[in-house]
Amino acid sequence: MNSQISEHIQFILNQLAPFKCKLIAVTKTRSIAELQATYTAGILDFGENRVQEMVDKQPQLPADIRWHQIGHLQTNKVKYIAPFVHLIHSVDSFKLLKEINKEALKNNRTIPCLLQMYIAQEETKFGLDKQELEELLNNPELSSLKNIQIVGLMGMASFTENTAQIKTEFQSLKNIFEEVKTQKKGEKAGNVDWQEISMGMSGDYLLAAQEGSTMVRVGSKIYGAR
Numbered sequence: 001m002n003s004q005i006s007e008h009i010q011f012i013l014n015q016l017a018p019f020k021c022k023l024i025a026v027t028k029t030r031s032i033a034e035l036q037a038t039y040t041a042g043i044l045d046f047g048e049n050r051v052q053e054m055v056d057k058q059p060q061l062p063a064d065i066r067w068h069q070i071g072h073l074q075t076n077k078v079k080y081i082a083p084f085v086h087l088i089h090s091v092d093s094f095k096l097l098k099e100i101n102k103e104a105l106k107n108n109r110t111i112p113c114l115l116q117m118y119i120a121q122e123e124t125k126f127g128l129d130k131q132e133l134e135e136l137l138n139n140p141e142l143s144s145l146k147n148i149q150i151v152g153l154m155g156m157a158s159f160t161e162n163t164a165q166i167k168t169e170f171q172s173l174k175n176i177f178e179e180v181k182t183q184k185k186g187e188k189a190g191n192v193d194w195q196e197i198s199m200g201m202s203g204d205y206l207l208a209a210q211e212g213s214t215m216v217r218v219g220s221k222i223y224g225a226r
Contacts, residue, residue: 009042019213028053055081067086073091078103082100119169133180150191151195
């Protein structure tokens with residue numbers, strides 16, 4: 001199992017090598033042994049969907065692992081991951097951003113966040129639309145949140161075999177990213193720094209990298225189907 005995990009990781013890293021794109025291993029439902037094998041293969045970025053699972057696993061694994069919260073996050077769960085989470089990918093409201101700031105302050109930390117955009121043609125995905133993004137970024141309270149840093153955007157494409165549609169959705173996220181990055185360049189918001197685009201999963205990570213993703217979230221292509 002361990003050698004297989006290592007081989008799969010190496011294969012994906014070779015594919016991503018031409019792009020400036022980081023591999024995040026999606027470790028939800030995976031065993032501690034599988035996570036240890038992932039770490040041994042050189043991956044430090046682990047993505048979890050469920051807060052409880054991340055909190056259970058984190059103390060059992062090496063301290064230099066960077067934990068990414070990639071699933072929908074409820075405000076009442078923020079306090080459990082605030083002491084150690086490396087990056088929260090799924091911020092979809094100003095209310096959640098305020099809660100992250102509050103818990104980060106308690107832990108004497110600044111927590112990097114991505115704003116989750118709704119780019120899919122499906123009803124099941126969370127995220128902000130373009131207008132909601134603008135409203136959040138123009139909220140006068142934003143600059144007072146000293147313990148968060150918005151570092152980019154995250155999005156999930158539609159679950160479809162239609163590559164052209166997925167590509168269009170990725171391009172729309174990249175365009176929004178470039179737009180806000182340009183718009184906000186001259187503005188002095190100390191807690192906003194446009195660096196990351198998190199898009200692409202096991203089925204479409206290579207396409208995402210080609211379309212400008214800086215981090216892909218891959219699970220089944222590393223570990224096999226659940």
